[in-house]
Amino acid sequence: MTAPLVVILDACVLFPMPLCDTLLRIAEAELFRPHFSQAILDETTRNLVKKGKMTEAKAARYQEAISKAFPEAIVEVPEQLIELMTNHPKDRHVVAAGIVAKADIIVTDNLKDFPPETLEPYGIAAQHPDEFLLDLCDRYTVSVLAQIIQEQAADLKNPSQTPKEVLGKLAQQVPTFAHLLEKAIADRDC
8 A cells, every 4th residue: 555645635625624624534544644734724714714614713713623633744945945935826825735744645625726847846736636537546446535524424424415516516526537426426325
């Protein structure tokens, strides 16, 4: 078995709750090692509050729950390192976090702020979450990820959801992955 990929999860993939839930469940299954900085978590919760998805108190509990579930995932990023980065200024802290974590990949839906030439010197690639999840399907098989989606659906109680409903929500951010998994789960249930 190959070693799990070391991955920085950008705030934009921790913000949509269905995608965040899926990614963190996959990380919990040890299919990749997640990392994020405090700045990434702060950006996530700030956006959740700003968009009216959570109250300040709920956002603080959410951030605390992620930190508690993945204590080894938090990386401390020196300000001097951030200043050396050459990608888009608002996302330099993300690349710096990737360097500190010795990341293989930054998962983001904001690829334009992470040009390959700014990442190559550090051996890091940026991937859209759809591409990342499809790569995990290749790496660990579709059925392994389908099982995680089925468990995710079984755990959801308020409101309860079927795997198809979970995948319908995921399709907004990761359409190719959602379609592939929906087909795999339908084939499994036949």
